[in-house]
Amino acid sequence: MKMLIAGQEHFLENIRNILEKYSLKLQNYKFEKDIQRNEIMYDINVKYRDDEMLVLASNDMTKTIKDIKRLGWE
Numbered sequence: 001m002k003m004l005i006a007g008q009e010h011f012l013e014n015i016r017n018i019l020e021k022y023s024l025k026l027q028n029y030k031f032e033k034d035i036q037r038n039e040i041m042y043d044i045n046v047k048y049r050d051d052e053m054l055v056l057a058s059n060d061m062t063k064t065i066k067d068i069k070r071l072g073w074e
Contacts, residue, residue: 002043002044002045002046003042003043003044003045003046004041004042004043004044005041005042005044005068006039006040006041006042007039007040007071007072008038008039008040008072011071012029012031012042014071015042015044015068015071018064018067018068018071019046019064021064021067022060022061022063022064023048023049023050023060024046024047024048024049024060024064025046025047025048025049026044026045026046027044027045027046027047028044028045029042029043029044029045030042030043031043
């Protein structure tokens with residue numbers, strides 16, 4: 001799965017913790033910093049740790065996105 005996340009601070013460790021909470025593993029990522037908007041944009045690829053958990057993907061991704069938004073990210 002691919003996610004694009006944008007926010008104003010460097011919180012990769014917090015994002016990684018949220019992903020792990022929902023059994024997602026960060027496979028790789030890249031980021032860009034927009035100096036004018038004072039924003040960092042992460043382009044990340046994630047994978048479920050257990051393929052049998054894919055049936056929960058929709059619900060878990062919704063929870064993951066909500067938790068990331070609580071950090072002030074979009």
